[in-house]
Amino acid sequence: MARYPAVACFAMGRPVFALALAAAGATLLAGAPAGARGVSPPAHLAAGGSSSGGPALTLLSQSPWVGPGQSMQLRLGLGGAPASAASITFTLFSHLTSRSAFAETAGGTAVGNSLGSSTVQASTLAPDPQGGVDVTVPVESGDAAAAGTGAFTANLDCAAGSCGGVYPLRVQLSVAGGTRTSLITYLVYANPPADTQRLRLALVMPLSLPLGGPGRAVPQVQDTALDTLDNLDEAMSAHSAAPLTLYPEPASVAALAASSHPKAKSALAGLQSLSGQPGRQVLTGPYVPVDPDALSAAGLEGELVQQVRRGGQALAPLRGGGRTWVVPGPITASSVSAVESLGYDRLALPVSDVVQGGGPSLTITQPFTLSAGRGVTATAAEMDGELASDMAAGTGGTTFLAAYRMLADLALVYYEQPNALSPRGVLVLPSAGALPAAGFVDTVLAALGTDPLVAPVTVDQLFTDVPTAPSTRRLASASSSSSLPAKQIRDGRARLMAFSTAVDAAAAPVVRSLDDLLLSSENSQLRAAQQQQAVAAFTGALSGELHTVSIRADTIKLTSTAAKVPITITKQSAYGVTAVLRISGDKVVFPAGAAQDPGPVCRSPSVRSSAGRSTFSCVAAIGHATNAVYVDMRARATGDFRLVVTLTSPSGGLVLATTHVTVHSMSTSLVAVGLSLAALLVLLVWWGRTWWRRHPPGRGAHVRRRQPSQVA
Known part of the structure; x- marks a missing residue:
């Protein structure tokens, strides 16, 4: 370090x-x-x-x-x-x-x-x-x-x-x-x-990397940020006896895990060691900061579930958990219900989210029951804004x-309220972008180790050690609005789910990376234009994966009426692909599926005909760089015509590749030959009769002429 x-x-x-x-x-x-x-x-x-x-x-x-x-x-x-x-x-x-x-x-x-x-x-x-x-x-x-x-x-x-x-x-x-x-x-x-109830302090340390890339939505693994993270880790590790709550951003932890940078590996190892120290708690949350109300207003309630699922996965190596949801901004009753359904029954709220009473202006030092309206309640604690400002000043x-x-x-x-009989406590979370320097953290933790007035605790300990206030407080009114590119996110999620059904286990890192890009576009700290750019980055990345599979656009020559035609599928990715192959045309006939023998690439071949169009389909397991499927077909006519060939995901909804294959039919059927011979025979007969009529044989050519004297 x-x-x-x-x-x-x-x-x-x-x-x-x-x-x-x-x-x-x-x-x-x-x-x-x-x-x-x-x-x-x-x-x-x-x-x-x-x-x-x-x-x-x-x-x-x-x-x-x-x-x-x-x-x-x-x-x-x-x-x-x-x-x-x-x-x-x-x-x-x-x-x-x-x-x-x-x-x-x-x-x-x-x-x-x-x-x-x-x-x-x-x-x-x-x-x-x-x-x-x-x-x-x-x-x-x-x-x-x-x-x-x-x-x-x-x-x-x-x-x-x-x-x-x-x-x-x-x-x-x-x-x-x-x-x-x-x-x-x-x-x-x-x-x-000596028996005073010291003030409980739940100090929450958010840890994340700076954002960059398309829309400034992706955590960037940079030397400066890694050095800062390393210094903070050292400062916190030096005071392992002081209870502390870590709140690492899952997207940043995932970026560290995916990076080959030596400092990134060191930083991740440091976080894992830090999270394993006694008295340390790691809060989990969404993959990136999100506004549950904005997701709900955009009809993207399922994305909140995806955010929490991926956040838990990313923080699993750090032993992440807990029942407390950190609320970064305004929240409504519907969002309180949504996060409670995900297992978060405690809220850490900014002061602005709670209706303030008109009594003495003392610091709120107890958790309380929050009435969110419509019968929704939750246990909550205010995040002290003045202490957060103190931390914001801890730089330079x-x-x-x-x-x-x-x-x-x-x-x-x-x-x-000195010498109070009942424990009191405060919760402090630095504002985003205002994390203090390591020297600040080290100085505060060193002092808290022997402070006669203040006792550090974790967030869970704050909720259990400090009794909940008897009075209920009301949630401040907040409006639900969303600037999220809802349609693009919804379409992107559907395409990603379809893609995941088409690839094997070797593609898990690719699917996870695509999922991370889509989730990052929902970051509530981004502007609307940045969110759209982030979704576009996801779309481009998915298209890049789809382009690794293609169907060769060959020209096929048929020299007989029926033939076994090869369709070639190429793959450039390291993972296997399973897709539904469909070949259709209106000038061909595919024999019944039982008569088809497409080779080892395809299974479950079937044939369907409708409105004069015949379609062959099978499930193709594309595991090699070049994959051939052999399809029996019979041409209905001679000449050039096209077949439409597509690969779609097994679940449908996503076209992996599509092309047109040109068929040049030079075959002649026996019926056509017979008809042609019959027509030729008729023509010959007609020619013969016509010639016969025009050139009849001479009558009496060999009869002797009568003598005039014999005429009466």
């Missing part, structure tokens, strides 16, 4: 080894469609902090939380600014009381009262081997006095037992010449009771700042 540089982070005052991705800005879903990209990170995070044009101040690591008598450790990058010419100002603000206030601080705006501020020269701080500086911040609270000394003492100004919370900490870098940059991170103070130079921001956000959710 690829290695990436290591930096130190600090948990509860103790150094913890953390991994960081050198090219932290790379995301595995860089090729996702524009319309499917995730939430953009806040402006100050996108740049690493607010700036007036000076060197960028970055957070390299920090203590995820501190307890009584502990100090917060920070490691800061100065963006190349010399420490001798730089100063750093620390300002601590009062603890946050709402997530909306937290979002303001994430946007770079300080919220609340200032609890203290101090400026130190960067040159007085301990230099860091990575090129930054290390900062120690002693923390003084009502629970314990500050221990030791540091650049700045954080006085929480709280009474004993009431100090727990999330405190914004603004760090500002000033460089000689007047330039300044700043960032806001968080001091999380944790002193919960903001990798670690975003990671600690997410940990602080989770702590704030805990402190909304």
